[in-house]
Amino acid sequence: MASVTAAEAAAAEWEEAARKVLVARKPCFGLPTACPTCLPVYVYLRMAQVPFDIDVDTSFPDADHIPYVEFGDCVAFNNEKGGVIEYLKEDKILNLNSKHPSASSPDVLSTKAMVSTWLADALQYELWVVSDGSIAHDIYFSDLSWPIGKILHWKKARDVKQLLGITKLNAAEREEEIYQRASAAYDALSLRLGDQTYLFDNSPTDVDALFLGHALFVLNALPDTSVLRGTLQKHDNLVNFAEHHKAQLLESSSSGLGSSSDPSMSSNPRKKASAGRSYKPKPRAKKERTEEEKTFRRRAKYFLATQLVAVLVFLSLLGGVDSSELEDDDGIDYED
Amino acid sequence: MASAADPAADQNPRDAEPRKPTNEVEAEAEVAEEYEEDDYEEEDEEDEQPDGPAASAAEREKIRAVFQRLSSEQVGIRVHDVVIKGNSKTRDELIEAEVLDLLRAAPTIQDLLRAASVATARLRQLDVFDAVKITLDAGPPELPGTTNVVIEVVEAANPVTGTAGVYSKPEARSWSLEGSLKFKNLFGYGDIWDASGAYGWDQTTEVGVGVSLPRFKSIPTPLMARASLSSQDWLKFSSYKERLLGLSFGLLSTVNHDLSYNLTWRMLTDPSRAASKSIRRQLGHNLLSALKYTYKIDERDSYLRPTKGYAFQSSSQVGGLWDSKGLKFFRQEFDVRGAVPLGFFNSALNVGLGAGVILPLARGFMNSSSPVPDRFYLGGHSSPVCSLSGLSSLLGFRTRGVGPTEPRRLVPSESDGDSSATPGRDYLGGDLAVSAFADLSFDLPLKLFRDAGIHGHAFLTAGNLVKLSEGEYKKFSFPEFRSTFRSTAGVGIILPTKLFRVEVNYCYILKQAEHDSGKTGIQFSFSSPM
Numbered sequence: 001m002a003s004v005t006a007a008e009a010a011a012a013e014w015e016e017a018a019r020k021v022l023v024a025r026k027p028c029f030g031l032p033t034a035c036p037t038c039l040p041v042y043v044y045l046r047m048a049q050v051p052f053d054i055d056v057d058t059s060f061p062d063a064d065h066i067p068y069v070e071f072g073d074c075v076a077f078n079n080e081k082g083g084v085i086e087y088l089k090e091d092k093i094l095n096l097n098s099k100h101p102s103a104s105s106p107d108v109l110s111t112k113a114m115v116s117t118w119l120a121d122a123l124q125y126e127l128w129v130v131s132d133g134s135i136a137h138d139i140y141f142s143d144l145s146w147p148i149g150k151i152l153h154w155k156k157a158r159d160v161k162q163l164l165g166i167t168k169l170n171a172a173e174r175e176e177e178i179y180q181r182a183s184a185a186y187d188a189l190s191l192r193l194g195d196q197t198y199l200f201d202n203s204p205t206d207v208d209a210l211f212l213g214h215a216l217f218v219l220n221a222l223p224d225t226s227v228l229r230g231t232l233q234k235h236d237n238l239v240n241f242a243e244h245h246k247a248q249l250l251e252s253s254s255s256g257l258g259s260s261s262d263p264s265m266s267s268n269p270r271k272k273a274s275a276g277r278s279y280k281p282k283p284r285a286k287k288e289r290t291e292e293e294k295t296f297r298r299r300a301k302y303f304l305a306t307q308l309v310a311v312l313v314f315l316s317l318l319g320g321v322d323s324s325e326l327e328d329d330d331g332i333d334y335e336d
Numbered sequence: 337m338a339s340a341a342d343p344a345a346d347q348n349p350r351d352a353e354p355r356k357p358t359n360e361v362e363a364e365a366e367v368a369e370e371y372e373e374d375d376y377e378e379e380d381e382e383d384e385q386p387d388g389p390a391a392s393a394a395e396r397e398k399i400r401a402v403f404q405r406l407s408s409e410q411v412g413i414r415v416h417d418v419v420i421k422g423n424s425k426t427r428d429e430l431i432e433a434e435v436l437d438l439l440r441a442a443p444t445i446q447d448l449l450r451a452a453s454v455a456t457a458r459l460r461q462l463d464v465f466d467a468v469k470i471t472l473d474a475g476p477p478e479l480p481g482t483t484n485v486v487i488e489v490v491e492a493a494n495p496v497t498g499t500a501g502v503y504s505k506p507e508a509r510s511w512s513l514e515g516s517l518k519f520k521n522l523f524g525y526g527d528i529w530d531a532s533g534a535y536g537w538d539q540t541t542e543v544g545v546g547v548s549l550p551r552f553k554s555i556p557t558p559l560m561a562r563a564s565l566s567s568q569d570w571l572k573f574s575s576y577k578e579r580l581l582g583l584s585f586g587l588l589s590t591v592n593h594d595l596s597y598n599l600t601w602r603m604l605t606d607p608s609r610a611a612s613k614s615i616r617r618q619l620g621h622n623l624l625s626a627l628k629y630t631y632k633i634d635e636r637d638s639y640l641r642p643t644k645g646y647a648f649q650s651s652s653q654v655g656g657l658w659d660s661k662g663l664k665f666f667r668q669e670f671d672v673r674g675a676v677p678l679g680f681f682n683s684a685l686n687v688g689l690g691a692g693v694i695l696p697l698a699r700g701f702m703n704s705s706s707p708v709p710d711r712f713y714l715g716g717h718s719s720p721v722c723s724l725s726g727l728s729s730l731l732g733f734r735t736r737g738v739g740p741t742e743p744r745r746l747v748p749s750e751s752d753g754d755s756s757a758t759p760g761r762d763y764l765g766g767d768l769a770v771s772a773f774a775d776l777s778f779d780l781p782l783k784l785f786r787d788a789g790i791h792g793h794a795f796l797t798a799g800n801l802v803k804l805s806e807g808e809y810k811k812f813s814f815p816e817f818r819s820t821f822r823s824t825a826g827v828g829i830i831l832p833t834k835l836f837r838v839e840v841n842y843c844y845i846l847k848q849a850e851h852d853s854g855k856t857g858i859q860f861s862f863s864s865p866m
Contacts, residue, residue, distance in 0.1 A: 009748035023616075060620030070613065073746035073759065077609060145623035145661045148601055152621065305860045309831065309840060316788045316833050 010091040017071035038067040040213030061140035122182035128160040190235040215242040416475040416482040542566035560586030575611035612742035625658035642675040643684035664697040683778035690727035711765030717861035732824035732843030737853030766801025798823035
């Protein structure tokens with residue numbers, strides 16, 4: 001009964017799902033989705049050669065569950081289990097790293113941490129604090145009606161500032177720190193990459209997806225005046241890395257999204273049919289318990305209702321008689 | 337309303353009594369100034385009290401004569417003047433505007449009495465007076481057959497009133513705590529300012545401030561503006577929570593017509609993260625800018641237990657009047673009711689038919705989706721007989737318990753023992769809905785019941801709804817729609833009380849579809865009479 005773990009059940013669901021859908025923010029700046037959080041997921045799925053469709057969500061810019069991937073009746077939300085990529089990895093659905101020789105190496109982990117903190121912070125800073133807001137508006141708020149878009153934009157910018165710990169007093173200091181870290185991260189990544197096609201051992205990992213998402217956004221969406229973009233452009237190999245993969249993953253794909261790759265290629269061949277649906281018993285056991293509770297509750301409810309009705313009958317039978325008193329002051333006086 | 341005047345007059349013969357006789361007596365003593373006349377009148381009244389038995393017998397005789405005359409023929413009368421007293425803060429114009437035309441138009445005493453009762457009701461409806469009293473006084477002596485109408489009002493002693501209470505909403509099976517604070521007549525225009533709050537345990541929360549004006553300058557209709565922040569929890573039924581921040585304006589409100597405008601920031605969220613795909617796609621922010629027009633006739637003799645008459649309501653709503661990005665849809669609802677008395681056991685047959693349709697208005701509109709909260713839902717236990725927006729009730733089914741559904745998100749988990757592990761279904765509502773009912777109400781044999789208004793009924797309800805948007809209209813076929821109607825039959829007892837109407841029904845589900853939540857059995861339903 002408990003032989004099938006939740007992860008395996010999810011993986012089976014993934015295998016069975018005829019259509020996988022990535023729901024992300026809208027495309028802009030020549031990117032399939034122009035959101036720095038959605039882009040890595042897109043890249044990850046492309047790298048794993050999973051056929052999928054992309055749906056655009058325009059009405060919920062402040063939701064943290066976007067991007068999400070739908071497969072069958074299951075959904076991998078961005079705000080669960082550490083993000084979509086982590087969700088897919090954890091549930092052994094789609095793990096680029098699993099085949100990887102150095103997947104468990106501390107290098108991969110520390111690089112990932114660096115990309116998802118220092119670089120992500122720098123990007124947030126550029127997008128929400130430094131820029132005039134037009135980029136963010138195009139990506140997130142352009143499909144919302146006037147006051148709503150404005151209010152949400154203002155709120156988000158304020159939240160980012162708070163998150164990055166920027167106040168009026170330390171703004172310059174923080175800026176310097178953020179750019180310094182970003183620069184250091186780029187240096188390290190550039191060194192790491194060298195002239196390889198991927199960051200680690202010439203095969204894709206989730207770090208590649210994360211960084212690629214970041215780099216593509218910086219190079220395509222941010223304006224020429226951007227400091228972050230300037231810093232990244234100093235590293236030719238990083239720029240080439242981004243351009244190379246963009247050509248491979250985004251441009252080639254646009255023609256044959258969802259059909260190009262063979263489903264059997266999805267990196268984690270899982271025993272599918274055997275897994276069956278046996279992950280359901282657990283909920284049923286729970287149901288049984290609540291069934292009793294339900295009858296009890298229903299009885300309690302009926303009891304209460306009958307009590308109430310009894311009181312009402314009592315009141316209306318005994319209190320109904322004197323209702324005429326109330327009419328009293330409605331009367332009309334006629335005097336003269 | 338009109339009928340209320342006569343019994344009232346009958347009940348209070350003392351008040352109505354000295355009409356004719358004193359008209360002659362007082363004619364000599366009439367003074368030009370009205371206030372003096374009033375003083376005189378009061379004295380007169382006091383004098384009359386301690387009369388001897390002979391005098392009172394004569395008095396009674398006179399009254400009878402007056403009533404005789406009033407009941408046998410129309411007595412012509414002309415309103416000479418309307419005097420308003422007791423309004424220290426309230427403007428005369430307001431009261432005059434409310435009732436003057438009505439009173440002046442009455443050609444006979446009978447009409448005037450009726451008009452006076454309507455006027456009293458109207459002034460009471462303003463909700464700014466503690467008491468309203470209309471007295472018909474004799475006109476000036478040189479003008480026989482005329483009358484002065486004296487309107488005495490008592491303004492609310494305390495302009496601030498507050499209410500608080502705990503209410504139950506059995507349909508949603510929850511309780512709510514509600515309170516409101518009203519400032520009446522702040523500027524003397526009959527303006528009512530109110531601040532209200534309602535908190536329901538995981539159901540609804542609402543805070544709002546509003547102002548209503550019974551009339552503004554020469555515009556004869558009540559105006560209303562209201563800002564509110566509310567949240568409505570539909571997690572149990574449709575896996576979403578609705579938060580509304582809105583402004584609404586009542587632009588026109590008469591007996592038959594009602595026009596309102598609504599500007600609302602609507603946010604749908606799903607904290608449970610269990611929503612089905614269709615609901616998930618609708619989550620987010622939206623601006624609803626809609627104009628709604630309602631036309632209503634209600635000629636039934638009672639709201640609680642209609643036995644005669646008919647009612648009709650049509651409401652149309654157009655959304656998307658702000659910019660190109662807001663919610664755009666057109667929503668139309670019809671509701672027809674009729675009641676026919678059958679002549680035995682005070683029984684009556686009520687029938688009703690409701691239909692509604694919502695169409696998204698956008699490019700390729702038939703392929704886009706309509707907003708979930710604006711769709712039609714059937715089910716719920718509220719009585720279809722009372723409310724005139726009865727499209728939604730289908731006895732025997734849970735609220736929102738009928739129609740298109742979609743499985744919720746599946747969370748394949750073992751360790752995670754939360755409720756989302758058992759995916760239910762989300763009720764999505766329909767774009768086209770039709771419902772109908774027939775209800776036979778009859779008196780119960782016991783006199784005790786009859787006196788308390790407790791009566792029985794037998795009913796038959798049916799309804800169906802389908803999705804048309806997102807291209808589903810192509811699959812729509814009328815025969816199929818007809819054959820998938822859900823229906824219930826049942827009998828029950830109705831206890832009308834002053835506060836609300838209680839029904840205890842036994843419902844038998846005649847027909848339901850796979851995922852509907854109809855249940856055969858006893859049900860309690862509580863509905864407020866309005």
